[in-house]
Amino acid sequence: MRQGFLTPWSNETPCRRERSEPAPRDSTRRSSAVVSARAIVLSLLAMVPGVYCLGLPMKLRVASIRDARLALSLTSLACLAGCQGSPAPAPASAVSVTPPLATASASASVTASASVTASSSGAPLPSSPRARESAQPAAPLPPIEIDKVTAVVIWQRDAAAKGGFRSQWVEQVSGKPTVLGEKPGLVAVSSTSLWTLGSTTIKGCSQLARDKDGSVLSRGHQPLRGKPDMEMPELVRMTDGKRVASWRDGHGYPIHGTKCEETLEDYGVDVVFEGGMGALVMASVNSYENHGGAHGVRGSDLQTMDLESGATVKLLAPAPDRPALLASATKGLGAEAKDVHASGVVLLYGPVGAGLALYRFWAPASYAGGTGGSSYSDNFTVSSKSLPVEVDAHRSLPGWVVPHLKGRSLNAFMIPPALTATMKAQFDAAYPPAAAAKP
Numbered sequence: 377m378r379q380g381f382l383t384p385w386s387n388e389t390p391c392r393r394e395r396s397e398p399a400p401r402d403s404t405r406r407s408s409a410v411v412s413a414r415a416i417v418l419s420l421l422a423m424v425p426g427v428y429c430l431g432l433p434m435k436l437r438v439a440s441i442r443d444a445r446l447a448l449s450l451t452s453l454a455c456l457a458g459c460q461g462s463p464a465p466a467p468a469s470a471v472s473v474t475p476p477l478a479t480a481s482a483s484a485s486v487t488a489s490a491s492v493t494a495s496s497s498g499a500p501l502p503s504s505p506r507a508r509e510s511a512q513p514a515a516p517l518p519p520i521e522i523d524k525v526t527a528v529v530i531w532q533r534d535a536a537a538k539g540g541f542r543s544q545w546v547e548q549v550s551g552k553p554t555v556l557g558e559k560p561g562l563v564a565v566s567s568t569s570l571w572t573l574g575s576t577t578i579k580g581c582s583q584l585a586r587d588k589d590g591s592v593l594s595r596g597h598q599p600l601r602g603k604p605d606m607e608m609p610e611l612v613r614m615t616d617g618k619r620v621a622s623w624r625d626g627h628g629y630p631i632h633g634t635k636c637e638e639t640l641e642d643y644g645v646d647v648v649f650e651g652g653m654g655a656l657v658m659a660s661v662n663s664y665e666n667h668g669g670a671h672g673v674r675g676s677d678l679q680t681m682d683l684e685s686g687a688t689v690k691l692l693a694p695a696p697d698r699p700a701l702l703a704s705a706t707k708g709l710g711a712e713a714k715d716v717h718a719s720g721v722v723l724l725y726g727p728v729g730a731g732l733a734l735y736r737f738w739a740p741a742s743y744a745g746g747t748g749g750s751s752y753s754d755n756f757t758v759s760s761k762s763l764p765v766e767v768d769a770h771r772s773l774p775g776w777v778v779p780h781l782k783g784r785s786l787n788a789f790m791i792p793p794a795l796t797a798t799m800k801a802q803f804d805a806a807y808p809p810a811a812a813a814k815p
Contacts, residue, residue: 514682514689514766517654518567524793525774529563531787537561539573539609539649545803546780553780559807564611565789566655566683570802574612579603581636581643609647611657611683614802622679622688623647623661642666651787653723653731654770655683662749676749678720678736691721693735697762705737708756715739721764727783729773731763
C-alpha cells in the first residue's frame, strides 16, 4: 500500500479552457484595445514552454461580444499550442537509488552519475518553505568503536516490505558474517534503541470527493468535497514508543506542497525511504496538488531525520569539496552554476564497506521537458567518497561485514557493542506476525 496515496493520477485534463465572460452592465468598461492586448499577451505567454496555459483559468472582462470572441479564439489557440505534447503529470513515484559501480575509485574524487533521470528526487519547487526552514544543522553522530562492532542491521530493498526495505540482523560468527534474523520492514538504529516503522491516520486537505473509479462525486450538479484519510508513516522508538516524522506540522497535516487552499481540487502525499547511516534516516516526501488549471504540480523534498534528537537536519559536503560537486552537477544538468541547487544527500556504504554519499542537485526546467521529482525541474546525482563531517565516526564498516555486501552498495547500521544483546532482543520483537500482515 502506498502511504498517503489519495486520488487517481489519471484524471488529469490535458488542457483546460474556460470561456470568457462578458462584464456586468454596471461595471467599468475597458477599451477594446486593452482587452485585445491582454488576450494577445496571455496567448503568447501560454505558448512559452513551462508557462503555457499558466495552470490558471483565463477569464477576461470584455467590452463587447466582438472582444469576447477575439479573446476566446486567441487563448484557445494558445492553450492548444501549449498543451501540444504535454504529458499528463505522473504520480510521485518511489525513488530508487542506483548504486555506483563496484569499480569506483577509493579516493575522495567526485564521480558523476551517467545521466539525468527522473529517479532522483529534486528540491521541492512547490513545497511549503516551512519544511526547509525547520531543518537545522546536523550534530556529529555519537562515536562508535568500529573494531569492536560484532553486529549490524542491513537494509535490502523490497517493494513489499514496510518502508520499502526488509532488514537483516548480521552478526560476526567465527569471523564470518552470518544472518541471524530478518524482518519484513525497515529497522533503524540509534545509539540507545532500535526503531521500527509505524503509521498514523490523519485527515487530509479538503478536496474534490471521488468514487473508486476516480470520477468526481456531485449533488445537484455541484461537486462534493471531503477530507480523505491519509495514512502517514512514522519511525517508532522501541524502548518507549517515541515517534518521529519530519513531514508533519504541529497540527498533524503534511506540510508539503499546499496550505489546504480553498481552490485545491486534488492533493496527495507519499513518503519514500531512501537510506541512512548511523542514526540518520533519509526519506523523500513526494506531493501532488491540482487547483484546476491546465495541469497539477508535483513536488519532492529529500529530508534527513536525526533519530538521536528527533529533529530534521541539514547535511552538507565538506566545504573544500563543494565546488567540485557543484561543477559536476552543473555539467550533468547542462545548466549555469547560478541555476543549480543542492537538494540533499543519501548516505550508504559502497562494495568495500567505505561510506558513500549521493549528493543530489536540481535546476529549473520547463514543465514538459523537466524530468525531476518536482515539476519544472531536472535532477542530477553526484556520487562521492567525500562524506559530511557529521558522519565521520561511521565512515566505514568493520572488515568482517564486507563479504556479506557481495560487491553491492547497501545501507548498513552498526550496533553499539555494549548493546548488542539488548538490541538483538528488540530486533527479534520487531514486526510481530500480526503487525507484519497489515499493509
